[in-house]
């Protein structure tokens with residue numbers, strides 16, 4: 001567990017809206033974290049009321065009612081996507097820094113409305129792309145910034161694994177928008193933006209051939225970055241495979257970790273795998289007949305969700321700027337929605353400058 005932040009002894013009271021799968025992960029960490037404390041849980045579900053009682057935390061079915069009790073100094077919004085904007089704006093109107101789960105909203109217009117509200121009020125808005133808080137990814141970013149790859153040339157990102165049949169009992173996961181592009185590929189898109197910069201165009205294909213639901217079970221996308229690098233991404237939740245960030249990086253205990261990589265980056269001077277951080281370079285003569293040296297950077301593991309809580313407090317106290325701002329979340333959403341549009345139309349989607 002982290003050591004407490006230096007600014008003040010008191011823990012920052014954080015209210016959690018939405019106590020489902022990810023809301024509970026945040027709550028589990030908040031109650032053990034030296035920087036924050038649980039200011040309350042807002043969720044209409046009975047199970048959330050029971051959890052609040054067990055933890056001795058204030059509870060309400062109505063997020064606004066709980067907000068107005070005035071216990072919170074920051075908020076995590078972990079409710080379904082279509083509720084993020086209105087709940088986020090309500091926090092901002094009350095001057096409360098807010099961490100909104102990804103995707104920041106379900107449309108670009110709503111995401112822009114949320115960003116504009118935060119900017120007008122001068123209240124920090126963060127988006128829960130927690131991988132940016134993983135030291136492995138930060139190390140990869142530092143290596144690229146130091147020139148380990150030279151000029152970035154290409155990236156390949158895989159997110160292939162099997163979701164169990166029970167996952168699809170919730171009807172929204174079988175319909176458009178509830179599939180692996182917006183749930184999973186969005187994380188790889190944000191990760192690649194974090195490493196390589198802005199995306200300028202997107203081509204894509206989707207398929208529902210395996211499960212036959214309305215929503216895709218498999219998708220491929222090709223991205224062009226502003227720096228000229230090209231990337232291919234593949235996502236499938238219907239394939240028996242270990243190649244995805246969740247299993248490879250071991251961010252959460254409920255995934256059985258695999259000793260594999262899921263991201264492969266190349267450049268004019270070297271190439272790097274993630275998350276194992278294997279760096280391949282020439283030591284002498286260059287060319288495909290010459291031996292490549294292989295170095296493995298030591299990994300520093302840290303729970304990114306716990307680090308995200310430390311960061312939330314630091315941002316709320318004005319000591320740090322958001323690592324993933326509302327605008328970052330908006331751009332990642334825009335790029336991810338372009339995958340659906342490109343797949344639907346068969347044409348490349350050009351993204352306007354950030």
Ligand SMILES: NC(=O)c1ccc[n+]([C@@H]2O[C@H](COP(=O)([O-])OP(=O)(O)OC[C@H]3O[C@@H](n4cnc5c(N)ncnc54)[C@H](O)[C@@H]3O)[C@@H](O)[C@H]2O)c1
Nearest residue numbers: 018019020021022023042043045078079080081101102103
């Ligand atoms: N960062 C990540 O890796 C990650 C992982 C999973 C989910 N998420 C995101 O978190 C959000 C929630 O996903 P989930 O899987 O936890 O969903 P979930 O369905 O498991 O939980 C959502 C909870 O929100 C509650 N809720 C619904 N409307 C509400 C409202 N108006 N006010 C308060 N509570 C309300 C529901 O009762 C439910 O308990 C989504 O935006 C999802 O994309 C992010």
